[in-house]
Amino acid sequence: MKILAVDDDQLVLLPLQKKIQELGYKVMIADNAKKGIELFDSFKPHLVIVDMNMPETSGFEFIEHLRVNKRSSTPIIVLSGYNNTEIISETFKLGINDYIIKSNNFDDLHSRIKRVNIFFQIQ
Incomplete structure (x- = not known):
């Protein structure tokens, strides 16, 4: 499985x-x-794993570009410091598949990736 991570x-x-x-995936950043x-x-x-708060082009704009301009259905997980329910709701309306609040560890990341992997049958 190939994962693209985007964060400033x-x-x-x-x-x-x-x-x-370490989880065994190929990654580009x-x-x-x-x-x-x-x-x-x-x-x-x-x-794709993406942050929301980035300079110049935000995560919202990035996601919108993938979903609207590229018409991509590639699964997207947001990894963000925003924990505002309105912002989280807006990202799901854009078509993300999961939302993780940033922390100092990524213990939950593997289960989230596996869940997306199972749902989309990604090899």
Whole structure:
């Protein structure tokens, strides 16, 4: 399974990359949404993990670009510090598959990836 992780915070992105690799998945990272879109096109991930609060192009805009412009049904998990129910609701309306509140560890990440994997039958 190939995973694309997009987050502008290196203190989140690099440990996230390490954790995903430890779980046995292939991962590419991008530190902004523009790079994320470029990698999405070339890497063709089976799953995208994205932050919402990024400069220039937000996670909302990134997700909207994938869902509307690219008409992609690739599963998306949001990993964000936002825990506002309105924001969470809006991201689900955009078509995400899961929402994780950021913390200092990624213990829950594997079960979330597995759940998306099972639902979408990703190899």
